[in-house]
Amino acid sequence: MREALDSLFEKAKTICILGHTRPDGDCLGSTLGWKNYLKTRFPEKAVTVFLMEANSKFSYLPGFSEIRHDIPKDEFDLALICDCGGYDRLGEYGRLAKNAKERYVVDHHITSSGEEFPYHTILPDASSTCEISFDLMDERYFTKEVATCIYTGIIHDTGVFKYTSTSSHTMEIAGKCMDKGIAFSSIIDDGFFMKTVNQQRVTGKVLLDGRLYMEDRIFASSLSMKDMESFSVDQKDVDGIVSVLRETKEVDGVIFLYEVGNNTYKVSLRSNNTALDVSAVAAHFSGGGHKMAAGCSLKGDVASILEKIIAELRKQMDAPDFPSNKQ
Ligand code: 5GP
Ligand code: MN
Numbered sequence: 001m002r003e004a005l006d007s008l009f010e011k012a013k014t015i016c017i018l019g020h021t022r023p024d025g026d027c028l029g030s031t032l033g034w035k036n037y038l039k040t041r042f043p044e045k046a047v048t049v050f051l052m053e054a055n056s057k058f059s060y061l062p063g064f065s066e067i068r069h070d071i072p073k074d075e076f077d078l079a080l081i082c083d084c085g086g087y088d089r090l091g092e093y094g095r096l097a098k099n100a101k102e103r104y105v106v107d108h109h110i111t112s113s114g115e116e117f118p119y120h121t122i123l124p125d126a127s128s129t130c131e132i133s134f135d136l137m138d139e140r141y142f143t144k145e146v147a148t149c150i151y152t153g154i155i156h157d158t159g160v161f162k163y164t165s166t167s168s169h170t171m172e173i174a175g176k177c178m179d180k181g182i183a184f185s186s187i188i189d190d191g192f193f194m195k196t197v198n199q200q201r202v203t204g205k206v207l208l209d210g211r212l213y214m215e216d217r218i219f220a221s222s223l224s225m226k227d228m229e230s231f232s233v234d235q236k237d238v239d240g241i242v243s244v245l246r247e248t249k250e251v252d253g254v255i256f257l258y259e260v261g262n263n264t265y266k267v268s269l270r271s272n273n274t275a276l277d278v279s280a281v282a283a284h285f286s287g288g289g290h291k292m293a294a295g296c297s298l299k300g301d302v303a304s305i306l307e308k309i310i311a312e313l314r315k316q317m318d319a320p321d322f323p324s325n326k327q
Pocket of ligand 2: 026027083108128129157
């Protein structure tokens, strides 16, 4: 796999690096990790990261300020696509990927089949795209800048090493990042845990508004755009809330909906039970993700969206042998 990617790098003069819309820590970490790596390994090549938007809480990542958000007319020799396995997840940049002479996907989403991309490394058991990226890199060019990016992706996608996707290999890579002298404590604390007062307050509202569904096996809550306005937060400020909802003992899973406009809600699903695969639920609604964390977008009001999601959850959870967490 590494040989195939290396030969694509060698052939290309211009490389664009792309990731999914609303890029998270793993998407930003992997795209910028590759950019920093290629800068050292192939300084003569023109390498540009394009992302639809990028949360400024990741501005500490080397190369963050050079991320481009425009739609260029250029045709690139190679599109390296990170943390995303389908053209539709690239938003406006799907066209850039299609127009490139070659494409290579590095991803770990269980819902990424790779069908659209003959050249790929898609490993659903890997903790993160950053972990796979590290394994595809030549360690001689693994600088402190690259390590800062890779470590960021790993901690965001493992919930700081607590999700079941974390392996001893994940920890080994994290150790190699630490050996480069990265600011690991602030990457975790400032980048992952610390919230503004408004974010804390709106999280409190979501928790208070949470309701139990499906014989108390699912905990769900939502935020409208009006709610976000009244707490002076926007969409990018609420993406950590679902992790707090997930920390609910007796339930098998949680649902968090937040309104994104156009009569549409973003749906975040988390499983607390290895028997519950939320990626199958998200995939039913043209979304995707992982067994324990997945998402999709749905039109309608909160009640009707919850009804649809619950009907899909019941397909798994009403099976007679489903081992519920409910006590
Ligand atoms: P989150 O709930 O944090 O937005 O996303 C959880 C996981 O599901 C992430 O790995 C994310 O990439 C994936 N995911 C979220 N929304 C979508 C979607 O609309 N389509 C696909 N394919 N994956 C999604
Ligand atoms: Mn990821």
